[in-house]
Amino acid sequence: MEDSENQTEVILLACGSFNPITNMHLRLFELARDHLQETGKYKVVRGIISPVGDAYLKKGLVNASHRVAMARLAAENSDWLEVDDWESNQKEWQETIQVLRYHHQKLKHSYSANSVEDARLPNRTTRKRKRAAVSQLPVRMNQPKRKCIDFATRKIANMLKPQKFIKQEGDVFSIQTTSTFRNYSVKFKIGEEFDEDNKGLDNRKCRSVVTWDKDKIVCTQNGEKKNRGWSHWIEGDELYLELRCEGQTSTQVFKRA
Secondary structure: OOOHHHOEEEEEEEEEOOOOOOHHHHHHHHHHHHHHHHOOOEEEEEEEEEEOOHHHOOOOOOOHHHHHHHHHHHHOOOOOEEEOOOHHHOOOOOOHHHHHHHHHHHHOOOOOHHHHHOOOOOOHHHHHHHHHHHHOOOOOOOOOOOOOOOHHHHHHHHHOOOEEEEEEEOOEEEEEEEOOOOOEEEEEEOOOOEEEEOOOOOOOEEEEEEEEEOOEEEEEEEOOOOOEEEEEEEEOOEEEEEEEEOOEEEEEEEEOO
């Protein structure tokens, strides 16, 4: 990694209808930031979401004020993403280059000349050539994807009220967790190792084994994350779930329905 003083500061801008904004819109910002910063040449300092205005006239397009409000709710817990409503407030549809020029002028007052003012936006005669060059850049599809829980997923998860169903037949357990966002189910036999696919959670696969520890069922997950696992136990009418990963602990409490 290069010294931060030699890195070029970068601001990511995404224009689109965001009709509505989705988890993957936000994930694209994170993937772009990670890719740029991994080169050691760039430091991403901000991400800007710019919803298109109503003059775009896309079929089924929700009013711009609602799309902007949804985008701001989705990004409110981020410390580097923001929503700008300039484009959405324009009476006429704006080409992306016009939006770029607006933000270029606006950001001149916020960042140093080395990071923003010295940048040059393409003019109309060179725009086609610039776009063609960008389209030919390698996508690195063969590179491993970062598997992590992004801030949008965490935000949604904090708002959920999932239901959990546990069924026991001797030493065989099946646990199903349902919510309006994602569902997850797992089936295992006490003391027998099994492949656990956490698709819909953090998308990591691991080898797991569940054992009894007094009145708790304790799962140890062996995979790319260390010291990972979970525990279930009952106290009165409440079911407790403790999640562990690399020294971090999270506890959920469910009430009997």
